[in-house]
Amino acid sequence: MPRSALVLGLALLVVGIGGSLVPFLTEERETLAGTPIPPPLGGREEVVPIEPGSRICLDSVAIGDNARAARILVGTYFRAGQPLTLHLEGTDYRERTRVPGGYEDNTAVDFPITPPDAERLVTACVRNVGKRKVALYATSAKNESARPSVTLDGDPIGHEPGFVLLAASRTAVIERFPDAMRRAALFRPVPPLLVWLLAVLTVGGVLAAPLAALWLSAREQGTRGGDPQRSPD
């Protein structure tokens, strides 16, 4: 195999990484801190009406020390959005926050929060403190059911409103890698260090091994005068 062919392959790798992977890894985006109940899948949204004074609660919501906002998706029935409060309560942790009315229909409403100093399981309650009803976008699909149980004014309901936690600021994907590696090791019989090691081996191997194998097999043929071998390269 001529050296120029190898150079061409390497050039494609460099162009591909530079033109596609680097922008993907460095572009800043909204940063999630968790999805206790994810937003419903498109086309499967349902709504839970929340009358003035009513309160919807979710238990067993896991919240970490990086959460800075809680997001729900609210419908206002074509009128101005109503003020809402959010209460978070768990062991040694209590947080109360409020968003004013006036937001648009079908809007993601973010409650700014101060997180606990360590991970907690909390109960999250949203109350409509306005004068008109609003609705939270939710799902009732049993096969999409999340862990938190949901009650409306104390009564269990079959709907689960989307409830998402956001981190403080927009970050690039590459900045989140340390957290991502730790998360990837959860619920697995491996420590985060092994996930790091695997990541390094994978990236290095995928970039180097195939071209190296092709190059070596071509070179071996050259040195052996084209005599085919019968073992994998």
Added chain:
Amino acid sequence: MLLLGLAAIQAVAWSTVVPAMQGADEPHHFAYTQRLVERGELPQSANPGTSAFSQEVDVASRWAGLSPLIANPAARPAWTGLEERSYREIEQALPDSARAGGTGPNSARNNPPLYYAWGALSYSAGYEGTLFTRLQLMRLGNVPLYLAIIALTWALTAELLPRPRWARTLAAAAVALHPQLAHFAGMYAPDVMLAAIWAAFFYVGVLLLRRGPQAPLLAALAGLTAASLLTHPRGIPIVVPALAAAGLTLVLHRPVERSTLMKLAAFGTVAALPVAAYLLSIPDGNVIEGSAATASTVRAFQIREFLAYVWQYYLPPLSFMDFHTTFGADLAFIHNFYGAFAWQEVTFSPTLYEWLRWLTHAGLLGLVVASFVNRRALRGHWPVLVVLGAAVLSLFGAIHYSEYREILNQGQDPRPQIVGRYLFPLLPLFGLAIAFTVTSLPRRGAAAVGAVIVAFGSLLQLTGLGLTFVRFYA
């Protein structure tokens, strides 16, 4: 060895990047195996109104956030160590019976048990661990099968295309870097085992045609045919190329000794025994009850309509066709074939799929041209081409027949059934075709195109892994 080492790392990486139960139909495959181990029974019989999943699966899904994660790109799995610790406390308090439930209808019940018996070994090896440990081990059970596909592609290409030597490396690399195959190598699903069986079948079939009816090869052919039948209903089409390989071998290597025929009959009988035993174990004897291939349909099968459906799968409809379908090869054989990960919600960019479509078309055109240019050489290989062609046609025919039956079943609003992984059994031929086409080019151009294909495959693999990692954890 370099490629095999890389492939092993890739498979482990995919098994780590995708959370538990997020491979297509993985919960059902796990439940099948769990029932097999815990209750010693196949899931063909079901208790209506109950869940296919055990209490253990439900608890794990709740604490790791697995159910809402399925196919929902806005969802993330549980990200806190607190949830993992809480799960472990609850899991340790579960009774032994928590693993033995899950006797409800399982969508994988039509699958024969060979792959699940293989998975049961890993399940048993991790028996003392949590569900997550067992599932991880079950996923890793695919690694040797995945490596076998790559090694057998290498061997098949070495047999059929001995020079240049790098052709076999190119073929093996094309398979090793196939993103969707690598993804499935890290999941718990029978597709990789089926592909490994077909890869071995191709190699054995070619050796048989070239070396004659040697007893070990005949035994391997019969065994692989039975293994395919016992792995998945999509393994049934192997019967056609198997018969073609056996028949052509006997014709080409006449006169055949009587003892050889006796051995062939004996191997066939022995291989048929486990298949027959499985068929007899199915309640009411209906092997793939409820599947599209055998179910009674709303409308009757019409050959004219079926042909119109197949035509439109690949080409625009003709004016006289009164049957219309929106299903097409683009979704199944480009998107889902090259890469749609997890529950298919992790995808490449539309631009990349467009590139893949054009490259695939260019590759197919190149294959036709290379075949024409090398037609004299190929003529000498006609028995091999007949067997490989029979494999391609029988597999395509079977999956199209099955999907057409599903269209008849579902009436007005049918959903596409064919996905790209259905073509995994043909991946060794995919690698071989790439190597054949590229090495038909002038020497310098061939090497450059080969290097570009390998580099492009590396980028695809890395992109797929990266997108999936970010989708779940970043």
